[in-house]
Amino acid sequence: MSYQPAPVSRLGQTRDLTERLYQRQLLIDYGACSVRIGSSVAELADGLVAVYQGYPVVAETPSFADFHVDVCRTGGLRRFWRPQARFVIDGIEPFEPFAARLALPLFEWGVNWCFGQRFNQYVLLHAGALALGDAGVIMAAPPGFGKSTLTAAMMLSGFRLLSDEFGVLVPGSGALLPMLKPVALKNASIDVIRERDTGNSLGPRFIGTRKGDVAHLPPSTESLDARRQAVRPRLVLFPAYVAGRGVEIEAEEKHEAFARLAFNSFNYHVLGSGAFHALGDVVERCPCYRITYGDLDQAIAAVRELLSDAACECPAPDGGSCA
Amino acid sequence: MLPPRAARDLLLPVLRNLDHAAGLTLSQWDVLLPVARQARLLGQLSSRLMARQDLFDAMPEPVKGHLVSARNFARSRRQRMLHELEQIIRVLPETVDVVLLKGVAYAVAGEAFADGRLSNDIDLLVPRAQLELVERALGHAGWLSTAANPYDQRYYREWSHELPPMRHPRASFELDLHFTLSPVIGRVTPDEASLFERASAVHFAGRSVRLLSMADRIVHTAVHLFQDSELSDGLRDLVDLDGMLRQQWLSMEFSRGLEEAAVRHHAMRATWHGLAQAHRLLGTPFPDELAAHAPGKWTTSLMNWVVDRALIPKLPICERNLGIRVAGRLGQLRYHWLRMPPGLLLRHLAHKSWHSLFVSRAASPR
Numbered sequence: 002m003s004y005q006p007a008p009v010s011r012l013g014q015t016r017d018l019t020e021r022l023y024q025r026q027l028l029i030d031y032g033a034c035s036v037r038i039g040s041s042v043a044e045l046a047d048g049l050v051a052v053y054q055g056y057p058v059v060a061e062t063p064s065f066a067d068f069h070v071d072v073c074r075t076g077g078l079r080r081f082w083r084p085q086a087r088f089v090i091d092g093i094e095p096f097e098p099f100a101a102r103l104a105l106p107l108f109e110w111g112v113n114w115c116f117g118q119r120f121n122q123y124v125l126l127h128a129g130a131l132a133l134g135d136a137g138v139i140m141a142a143p144p145g146f147g148k149s150t151l152t153a154a155m156m157l158s159g160f161r162l163l164s165d166e167f168g169v170l171v172p173g174s175g176a177l178l179p180m181l182k183p184v185a186l187k188n189a190s191i192d193v194i195r196e197r198d199t200g201n202s203l204g205p206r207f208i209g210t211r212k213g214d215v216a217h218l219p220p221s222t223e224s225l226d227a228r229r230q231a232v233r234p235r236l237v238l239f240p241a242y243v244a245g246r247g248v249e250i251e252a253e254e255k256h257e258a259f260a261r262l263a264f265n266s267f268n269y270h271v272l273g274s275g276a277f278h279a280l281g282d283v284v285e286r287c288p289c290y291r292i293t294y295g296d297l298d299q300a301i302a303a304v305r306e307l308l309s310d311a312a313c314e315c316p317a318p319d320g321g322s323c324a
Numbered sequence: 325m326l327p328p329r330a331a332r333d334l335l336l337p338v339l340r341n342l343d344h345a346a347g348l349t350l351s352q353w354d355v356l357l358p359v360a361r362q363a364r365l366l367g368q369l370s371s372r373l374m375a376r377q378d379l380f381d382a383m384p385e386p387v388k389g390h391l392v393s394a395r396n397f398a399r400s401r402r403q404r405m406l407h408e409l410e411q412i413i414r415v416l417p418e419t420v421d422v423v424l425l426k427g428v429a430y431a432v433a434g435e436a437f438a439d440g441r442l443s444n445d446i447d448l449l450v451p452r453a454q455l456e457l458v459e460r461a462l463g464h465a466g467w468l469s470t471a472a473n474p475y476d477q478r479y480y481r482e483w484s485h486e487l488p489p490m491r492h493p494r495a496s497f498e499l500d501l502h503f504t505l506s507p508v509i510g511r512v513t514p515d516e517a518s519l520f521e522r523a524s525a526v527h528f529a530g531r532s533v534r535l536l537s538m539a540d541r542i543v544h545t546a547v548h549l550f551q552d553s554e555l556s557d558g559l560r561d562l563v564d565l566d567g568m569l570r571q572q573w574l575s576m577e578f579s580r581g582l583e584e585a586a587v588r589h590h591a592m593r594a595t596w597h598g599l600a601q602a603h604r605l606l607g608t609p610f611p612d613e614l615a616a617h618a619p620g621k622w623t624t625s626l627m628n629w630v631v632d633r634a635l636i637p638k639l640p641i642c643e644r645n646l647g648i649r650v651a652g653r654l655g656q657l658r659y660h661w662l663r664m665p666p667g668l669l670l671r672h673l674a675h676k677s678w679h680s681l682f683v684s685r686a687a688s689p690r
Contacts, residue, residue, distance in 0.1 A: 068358070091361060122393040273403075
């Protein structure tokens with residue numbers, strides 16, 4: 002995907018995010034996909050204003066979106082008592098109605114679900130993806146291993162964010178694409194990141210979701226402006242947070258790394274041999290490490306070093322020089 | 325907000341003639357992709373477009389990704405379906421005469437029109453006399469019926485054409501075991517024995533399984549479309565009919581064979597309507613020999629009206645107007661009307677209403 006120059010205006014600047022939302026004309030470009038959203042639910046409008054201000058205004062009347070989301074109120078008594086909302090994508094309602102006050106977290110999860118279901122032209126890894134220059138790092142881990150916290154902290158310390166949830170790998174070219182959504186932080190992570198968030202951009206805290214407390218960290222301006230810029234993966238990490246540990250780095254065997262990536266993918270079984278080759282290429286070309294950490298700053302420094310080492314050692318597939 | 329007709333005006337022309345896709349704008353694709361997905365036809369549409377390099381290259385970039393994704397998904401589902409079919413076949417005793425129906429039949433026969441087709445479940449037909457034997461074998465292998473209560477069990481066995489859907493903990497497809505072509509108490513009374521007599525044999529999973537003759541397949545699809553399902557799934561069945569007829573040279577011999585099959589199964593009305601709608605909506609060739617069996621003009625007009633409104637996929641929930649809702653309801657009524665005499669129908673509907681009011685609703689397997 003070619004790099005696009007910085008957009009003229011952002012959703013927060015034009016102050017008509019809400020207006021577009023009510024008219025079903027709000028287009029969010031996440032990089033790997035675009036979503037057109039419509040809703041009359043005020044709680045969702047508030048949530049989007051809080052964390053999507055920095056997203057660019059892409060088009061006045063979008064002619065195409067990869068999928069179309071409507072968040073509507075449920076009818077009847079529920080209009081007045083504990084109001085509920087419904088998430089509808091392209092006419093289908095995949096979830097039960099939910100409390101309207103949790104509109105933003107449910108919207109975020111809904112979009113993740115849609116993307117994971119629909120985008121089988123890519124290998125989708127359950128991983129954080131970030132970059133320094135055009136060198137990408139994939140951080141794959143199951144839920145509960147601290148991946149989102151590390152991802153958020155890395156972005157705040159200067160890494161470009163591609164995604165906190167999806168490693169989007171293009172079969173064939175091996176490029177890594179951004180699927181740039183606000184980083185979803187849970188429970189204790191929220192406070193950890195709030196301390197580091199000097200720009201005070203962290204969104205509101207939602208209490209009582211299925212996963213506990215949730216808050217969203219908007220992507221940095223640099224990340225947003227580069228949302229259509231692919232990178233080449235140079236480093237694969239398997240992070241795990243363990244309180245009290247400093248930083249421990251161990252090289253992972255190639256075949257183990259392959260298995261871990263396959264295990265941590267959303268759609269390996271759908272792509273079959275395409276996924277096999279794509280992941281095989283990644284582990285062959287990139288050094289792979291397990292990183293166990295108890296201290297975020299030490300972990301970030303370690304990743305920075307590993308990534309710059311990897312970027313210099315690993316030749317580009319076309320034989321060109323590295324970054 | 326787009327009018328409901330937008331779906332019909334985009335999807336049908338492309339199904340009729342694939343070249344039409346080359347001229348579509350990005351805005352039109354913005355409607356067509358969700359609609360095709362709703363109709364569960366995106367996989368087939370994608371496979372057809374991707375088989376034509378010239379057409380595929382002309383697609384806008386954002387659209388290509390969706391086509392590739394849909395085809396990948398359909399392929400993986402088909403592979404899974406064939407794998408699960410094999411597991412089922414291996415469990416059945418060698419003496420069982422098993423006929424593959426619908427999706428699994430098209431896949432095993434390698435029908436080109438079924439590339440990218442998404443199946444709901446695995447459909448098999450066995451002789452009524454062997455039903456118990458088959459049920460036992462499947463039960464031993466871990467298959468369980470989805471109908472827990474005795475009323476539903478009895479309904480299926482006595483009044484329907486298939487057992488309640490069966491499920492297995494390791495299987496992702498439900499198994500529909502048919503023992504006749506169409507509901508037992510209904511206006512269509514099929515000739516079951518002839519289905520087996522005329523079926524051809526094919527090798528699969530280390531043994532012989534059967535496929536219906538082409539004429540019987542067409543009649544079965546038409547019967548299924550109009551008498552065995554809610555019409556909203558019907559566009560897929562029409563596409564199947566279209567696929568089968570287009571790949572068949574409509575000689576006089578074949579047309580006569582088709583007419584004979586429809587008559588043999590007392591299913592001429594359904595067959596005529598199925599082929600007429602496919603001809604009207606998809607440009608499917610219509611066999612001359614059936615023209616004589618056309619029903620009255622009023623019936624045809626009403627069917628056109630219902631089909632136009634009930635067959636189109638439902639776009640965002642807010643958009644279905646009154647006409648569509650009425651048509652959907654009429655379609656459902658016809659479905660029930662044809663399956664049961666009025667007395668039984670009343671009893672059945674009453675039981676179901678009672679059940680839904682006073683017993684917690686379980687999710688429908690479909």
